[in-house]
Amino acid sequence: MLTVARWEFLQNLKSKAFLIATFATPLFSLSLIAVVIWIARVAERGEAVQLAVVDRAGVFTELSERLGGSEYRLVLFTGAEAELPGRMQKGEFDGYLVIESDFFETRQARYVPKPRQGSNINIRELQSQSVPRPVRDALSQILLAHSLREAGLPPEKATELSQGVQITVQAAPEAATEQLKAGVTVGVGFVIIMLLLFITMNSITWILYGVISEKRNRVVELVLSSIRAHELMMGKIVGLGGLALVQAFIWAVVGLTIIFMGGPYVGLPTSVISLAILPFLAWEKILLYFAYFVLGYLFLASLTAAVSATLSDDLQSASSLGVSLVFLPPILPLTLFSLVLSNPDHIALKIISFFPPSTPGMMILRTAVSAVPWWEVLFSVVVLALATYGMMRLAGKIFQIGILMYGKSPTLRELWRWARS
Amino acid sequence: MEYHKRAMSIKTILHVENVSKHFDGTKAVDNVSFAVNKGEIFGLLGPNGAGKTTLIRMILGIFQPDSGEIRFSFSPDGRLPPERVGYLPEERGLYDNRKVCDTLVFLAGLKGLDARVARERALLWLQRLQLERYFSRNIRELSKGMQQKVQFVAAILHEPELVVLDEPFAGLDPVNQDVFRELIVELKARGTTILLSAHQMHLVEDLVDRIFLINQGRQVLYGDLREIKRSWGEDWVELDFRGHGEFLASSPLVKSAQIGDSHAQLVLQAGVRPEEFFASLMGKIEIEQISIHKPPLHHIFVEMVTRGEGRC
Numbered sequence: 016m017l018t019v020a021r022w023e024f025l026q027n028l029k030s031k032a033f034l035i036a037t038f039a040t041p042l043f044s045l046s047l048i049a050v051v052i053w054i055a056r057v058a059e060r061g062e063a064v065q066l067a068v069v070d071r072a073g074v075f076t077e078l079s080e081r082l083g084g085s086e087y088r089l090v091l092f093t094g095a096e097a098e099l100p101g102r103m104q105k106g107e108f109d110g111y112l113v114i115e116s117d118f119f120e121t122r123q124a125r126y127v128p129k130p131r132q133g134s135n136i137n138i139r140e141l142q143s144q145s146v147p148r149p150v151r152d153a154l155s156q157i158l159l160a161h162s163l164r165e166a167g168l169p170p171e172k173a174t175e176l177s178q179g180v181q182i183t184v185q186a187a188p189e190a191a192t193e194q195l196k197a198g199v200t201v202g203v204g205f206v207i208i209m210l211l212l213f214i215t216m217n218s219i220t221w222i223l224y225g226v227i228s229e230k231r232n233r234v235v236e237l238v239l240s241s242i243r244a245h246e247l248m249m250g251k252i253v254g255l256g257g258l259a260l261v262q263a264f265i266w267a268v269v270g271l272t273i274i275f276m277g278g279p280y281v282g283l284p285t286s287v288i289s290l291a292i293l294p295f296l297a298w299e300k301i302l303l304y305f306a307y308f309v310l311g312y313l314f315l316a317s318l319t320a321a322v323s324a325t326l327s328d329d330l331q332s333a334s335s336l337g338v339s340l341v342f343l344p345p346i347l348p349l350t351l352f353s354l355v356l357s358n359p360d361h362i363a364l365k366i367i368s369f370f371p372p373s374t375p376g377m378m379i380l381r382t383a384v385s386a387v388p389w390w391e392v393l394f395s396v397v398v399l400a401l402a403t404y405g406m407m408r409l410a411g412k413i414f415q416i417g418i419l420m421y422g423k424s425p426t427l428r429e430l431w432r433w434a435r436s
Numbered sequence: 437m438e439y440h441k442r443a444m445s446i447k448t449i450l451h452v453e454n455v456s457k458h459f460d461g462t463k464a465v466d467n468v469s470f471a472v473n474k475g476e477i478f479g480l481l482g483p484n485g486a487g488k489t490t491l492i493r494m495i496l497g498i499f500q501p502d503s504g505e506i507r508f509s510f511s512p513d514g515r516l517p518p519e520r521v522g523y524l525p526e527e528r529g530l531y532d533n534r535k536v537c538d539t540l541v542f543l544a545g546l547k548g549l550d551a552r553v554a555r556e557r558a559l560l561w562l563q564r565l566q567l568e569r570y571f572s573r574n575i576r577e578l579s580k581g582m583q584q585k586v587q588f589v590a591a592i593l594h595e596p597e598l599v600v601l602d603e604p605f606a607g608l609d610p611v612n613q614d615v616f617r618e619l620i621v622e623l624k625a626r627g628t629t630i631l632l633s634a635h636q637m638h639l640v641e642d643l644v645d646r647i648f649l650i651n652q653g654r655q656v657l658y659g660d661l662r663e664i665k666r667s668w669g670e671d672w673v674e675l676d677f678r679g680h681g682e683f684l685a686s687s688p689l690v691k692s693a694q695i696g697d698s699h700a701q702l703v704l705q706a707g708v709r710p711e712e713f714f715a716s717l718m719g720k721i722e723i724e725q726i727s728i729h730k731p732p733l734h735h736i737f738v739e740m741v742t743r744g745e746g747r748c
Contacts, residue, residue, distance in 0.1 A: 018542070026534060030533075231529075232529040232531065232532055233525070233527040233528060234531055236525040236527050237525055237529070237543065239498045240496040240498060241518045241547055419493075419498065
């Protein structure tokens with residue numbers, strides 16, 4: 016069995032598919048995320064919105080000063096107002112502002128945005144559609160400063176008093192850290208499940224394709240003349256499971272490095288991340304998760320080996336219904352993530368916790384977000400262990416017969432007979 | 437006395453006793469018994485679907501017999517010691533996306549052979565088969581014939597005492613058939629016992645020492661090939677002649693005849709000795725060429741099956 020495990024481990028470790036899955040896929044995803052963030056940042060920063068100002072009240076300089084540092088660029092327009100719509104069409108301006116000479120009496124100004132063209136949505140166009148708030152605020156401040164000067168205040172004092180209020184949003188420090196920590200803890204729990212699920216899914220996919228291709232290229236007969244079928248099955252399960260662990264380790268190291276190094280840039284201080292990850296580093300949690308993972312993996316891997324041994328020997332059949340049934344239950348807990356967050360003790364979730372293929376995912380999620388009673392944890396581990404033992408025995412029998420059947424898939428009756436043999 | 441001495445020196449390494457196997461109500465192998473002796477080439481012969489592969493799979497422990505027993509004399513408990521048996525399956529196949537050397541080392545590793553030794557031996561064998569440049573290449577780069585040679589190497593790399601070759605000539609061109617025949621003869625010369633299964637009997641009948649002929653899961657013939665042919669009685673005659681050969685058709689020594697102007701194919705009556713027949717031709721025709729030989733195994737097999745009887 017160890018020879019098979021070593022062979023599967025080393026051969027797949029060297030394969031291009033593994034290298035791509037381990038390094039290229041996460042790199043690709045990360046670059047994709049980076050590009051999305053970059054685009055969002057660029058869009059957020061936006062290009063400056065060009066506004067033409069027809070200033071008949073002599074406030075242009077003051078308005079420009081007050082809007083300094085914002086995304087609005089003002090251009091004093093001294094030509095005929097009638098030219099402006101045409102020049103906007105040419106793309107010279109995104110809108111124009113008309114400040115009449117009686118501005119200080121009427122306290123009114125006009126804003127004409129550039130008409131939207133086509134159905135394309137672009138941030139710059141959207142920003143220019145409504146009356147720009149900073150422009151309105153600046154004009155209000157100019158009016159206030161004017162009124163203050165009229166009331167006899169020195170111009171500097173009037174300008175100073177007319178400045179708007181700056182408010183920065185900041186939550187109470189203690190609460191913020193706690194909230195952030197709780198959020199990150201749930202996030203880390205989610206990531207752990209994703210990671211375990213990924214490992215399991217990856218290795219059972221390898222098992223699936225490995226068994227089918229071994230059946231297809233007929234090499235299995237040669238192997239079975241040297242070792243028993245269940246040894247071949249377990250060798251594959253152990254070897255490919257080990258391979259998946261290596262992959263997970265690489266991802267975990269890279270992932271943690273990114274979180275710790277990138278966290279501060281998105282408002283997650285290293286101390287908060289450390290505090291959030293700490294609960295997962297308790298030895299009893301590690302042991303529990305390891306037990307869930309190993310048992311869950313053995314259950315699914317045995318089931319997959321048996322199912323793939325019964326598939327007819329073409330790779331297309333790998334997409335059959337039987338295979339979907341193997342893959343669905345482990346993913347189920349993730350689809351119920353929001354319910355787990357809001358009500359981790361919901362009866363449906365408890366039932367799913369004791370359904371062996373879903374047990375690891377559901378229990379890891381539940382224990383990450385709430386305190387699950389110890390008896391439930393223990394019971395779930397026992398149920399999972401018994402189910403895994405049964406599945407391994409059953410799968411061994413089905414694998415043994417199925418792996419040498421070429422060309423056709425067995426009927427359910429045949430499967431039942433094999434299982435009882 | 438001589439026979440007895442020979443029998444004493446023969447060591448049986450594989451016993452198959454009253455073995456049966458059925459699938460879905462069909463008997464694939466029906467109460468079959470035979471023994472394979474050390475150092476011989478044992479032919480397991482029969483048409484396609486006769487039960488040969490099922491029998492081989494049971495011998496190799498891939499299937500378990502429904503009844504009967506299979507024992508190996510080189511293990512104390514009679515069980516199959518995988519490291520002492522090599523196998524070339526009929527269902528040929530190798531990992532197509534792996535290197536030749538890695539595959540050979542892995543398969544030898546399953547037989548308990550150290551990786552370094554396996555690598556050295558694999559290289560020697562590939563050199564012998566002029567495939568050394570493919571040592572580190574991917575198997576999918578090899579032609580079908582080359583792959584079959586690699587499979588042959590996989591069967592013998594761990595130097596087993598018994599090699600089971602299931603239809604080794606299937607799918608081979610005549611050149612490679614000769615290469616494989618040479619390899620089989622070479623293995624025998626090294627003292628390896630060979631269990632050879634084939635449905636094309638003409639390809640193996642000059643190779644094998646003893647045979648087990650199987651049809652529809654049952655024994656048809658079993659024993660020493662030369663003994664079987666000798667006991668068959670009838671000799672076949674190929675004759676080129678000058679003169680009038682019509683008298684041959686009515687000769688009491690001849691069982692059946694096909695006679696042309698200058699060529700005749702005859703089957704002699706059982707028990708007629710070649711010299712007796714030869715003497716009967718003297719003075720009647722001018723013999724240009726004559727060959728008297730035992731009928732081919734294929735003929736014996738067809739006769740046995742059509743008669744529906746078995747002989748041992």
